């Protein structure tokens with residue numbers, strides 16, 4: 001079946017009906033998994049869709065470059081927009097429904113109410129992108145309310161975003177199961193990202209220090225050694241402008257202490273030229 005494209009709530013209601021979401025099937029009612037994206041789809045997004053197909057009878061992909069999560073000096077206007085290619089990828093991956101609203105459909109000019117990411121939204125990524133996680137949570141909650149999925153799939157690459165969405169689901173009692181998906185990488189380790197297309201060949205070479213640092217850190221046995229070894233790799237790449245390298249609790253994003261036992265996330269953010277990249281790995285201590 002062709003992908004149905006919806007641009008607003010009315011079209012979504014019709015599309016859900018046309019696809020047969022909620023209709024009786026042998027296992028109960030046909031379910032829907034949502035994969036929220038900002039478009040410029042790549043192999044990482046494809047893997048999210050494949051996981052979503054395992055979790056529900058139908059998959060919806062949303063494509064929306066959310067102005068609320070970009071700071072005034074960030075790349076909102078130049079963010080890659082490749083809608084036709086995105087639709088082809090969705091069709092090839094068996095997506096039933098694409099929700100691609102216009103900014104005017106999502107936000108009234110005098111919008112008043114949004115979601116606060118609280119203290120957790122002001123640390124690590126939030127310390128460098130003030131208001132970013134508020135903007136993410138606000139649009140994700142709106143997408144949930146509009147598309148009404150049973151399941152939603154997010155990439156581990158945006159680890160703090162995933163942790164905060166899980167937290168929003170708990171704090172606001174959302175009836176949606178939040179699923180995390182592993183980070184897809186190029187053969188040389190670079191995490192796939194829509195922003196990789198901004199990188200010059202030299203930038204791309206320098207960007208490899210991020211995954212190299214994370215992998216080298218993850219081989220160490222204590223928080224101190226993990227941080228020291230990862231920093232040393234980053235310092236060896238002078239073209240990188242480091243925002244942060246942290247070793248944090250996966251649920252709270254608070255820095256872990258030297259006696260931490262269990263999982264932790266080693267996360268990095270840096271600018272390579274004018275492109276800001278993030279990456280992380282899960283380590284077990």
Ligand SMILES: Nc1ncnc2c1ncn2[C@@H]1O[C@H](COP(=O)(O)OP(=O)(O)OP(=O)(O)O)[C@@H](O)[C@H]1O
Pocket residue numbers: 036037038039043044045047048153154155156157158181182183184185191192193194195196
């Ligand atoms: N390499 C990847 N592997 C798995 N999931 C990914 C990967 N890159 C992005 N995602 C996930 O895809 C979803 C949509 O992300 P988004 O459209 O912002 O893509 P992106 O490549 O992360 O873009 P950006 O360059 O803006 O960070 C998010 O849940 C994100 O975590």
Ligand SMILES: CC(C)(CO)[C@@H](O)C(=O)[O-]
Pocket residue numbers: 036037038064066069136139140158161
């Ligand atoms: C979750 C999301 C689609 C919200 O705009 C975005 O932050 C992203 O692409 O990761």
Ligand code: BAL
Pocket residue numbers: 069070158
């Ligand atoms: N992938 C996270 C979206 C952002 O950087 O704004």
